[in-house]
Amino acid sequence: MLCGVGKRSGEMLDYVSIPTRSPQDTLPEVIAFFRAHPVKRLGVASFGPLDLDPKHATYGCLTNTPKIAWRGVNWYRLLTEGLKIPVTVETDVNAAILAEHAWGSAISVHTALYVTVGTGIGGGAMVAGRPLHGLMHPEMGHIGVHRLPEDVFPGLCPAHEDCLEGMASGPALSQRWDMSPACLPTTHRGWAWEADYLAQALATYIYVLSPQRIVLGGGVMQHIPLFPAIRQRVTELLKGYIKRPELDKMDTYIVPASLAPLTGLYGGLRLAISSESSG
Ligand code: ZN
Numbered sequence: 001m002l003c004g005v006g007k008r009s010g011e012m013l014d015y016v017s018i019p020t021r022s023p024q025d026t027l028p029e030v031i032a033f034f035r036a037h038p039v040k041r042l043g044v045a046s047f048g049p050l051d052l053d054p055k056h057a058t059y060g061c062l063t064n065t066p067k068i069a070w071r072g073v074n075w076y077r078l079l080t081e082g083l084k085i086p087v088t089v090e091t092d093v094n095a096a097i098l099a100e101h102a103w104g105s106a107i108s109v110h111t112a113l114y115v116t117v118g119t120g121i122g123g124g125a126m127v128a129g130r131p132l133h134g135l136m137h138p139e140m141g142h143i144g145v146h147r148l149p150e151d152v153f154p155g156l157c158p159a160h161e162d163c164l165e166g167m168a169s170g171p172a173l174s175q176r177w178d179m180s181p182a183c184l185p186t187t188h189r190g191w192a193w194e195a196d197y198l199a200q201a202l203a204t205y206i207y208v209l210s211p212q213r214i215v216l217g218g219g220v221m222q223h224i225p226l227f228p229a230i231r232q233r234v235t236e237l238l239k240g241y242i243k244r245p246e247l248d249k250m251d252t253y254i255v256p257a258s259l260a261p262l263t264g265l266y267g268g269l270r271l272a273i274s275s276e277s278s279g
Pocket of ligand 1: 141142157158159160161163164165166
């Protein structure tokens with residue numbers, strides 16, 4: 001977990017990295033950091049799923065996260081009571097697109113996506129300048145994808161097996177090819193398959209949410225050749241159905257996260273600043 005202190009301008013003054021262990025071990029360190037580095041407001045950009053409805057008694061609570069020890073942990077209550085300051089909670093990926101909008105790769109647009117491809121796959125959406133909330137928040141990693149004909153990997157999502165995350169997360173790559181993505185040679189067909197699965201997802205998001213830009217982050221996206229491969233495949237999959245000049249310039253439409261690897265930390269800062277202006 002990254003804990004940091006920043007200014008309204010977006011300048012990050014100080015931060016630390018605290019290893020995520022059990023809540024009992026980790027949370028006291030988080031609170032101790034902010035007692036030693038007092039802030040006026042706190043934004044929490046958290047893994048999910050989360051309850052983000054401020055009208056609920058369980059606002060700010062981790063719900064059925066696969067990190068079993070963290071189920072039921074209530075960021076909002078713990079940090080409000082521990083620090084006596086206003087606290088805002090959001091998904092890490094929703095916070096990430098707000099930060100990229102304020103200071104990074106999505107400055108000039110009002111509707112955009114941030115998709116992280118790492119140990120899991122998640123997506124955050126900013127629609128008309130606001131994070132997308134509804135029943136809860138988007139769970140973009142768990143959409144269905146068309147299996148490639150030669151791909152016999154069963155998928156590893158505990159809930160859906162061969163959803164996008166089950167087929168294209170970092171652990172899916174590792175298991176399918178029996179080596180970590182960092183060791184997979186650039187010419188390995190695994191990268192073309194990865195680009196295909198991710199492009200299928202992005203094409204779906206483009207049809208559904210009509211983003212003006214898509215920002216990609218996470219460990220797997222450190223493999224830079226994925227970007228041109230994904231852009232080309234998205235263009236092929238869209239078949240010219242959506243005609244917009246942005247889609248003719250894919251290298252400025254599907255872009256890397258410019259705040260990485262601190263995108264989530266800046267997301268927290270952005271949430272704190274936004275909560276100030278909204279009262
Ligand atoms: Zn799934």
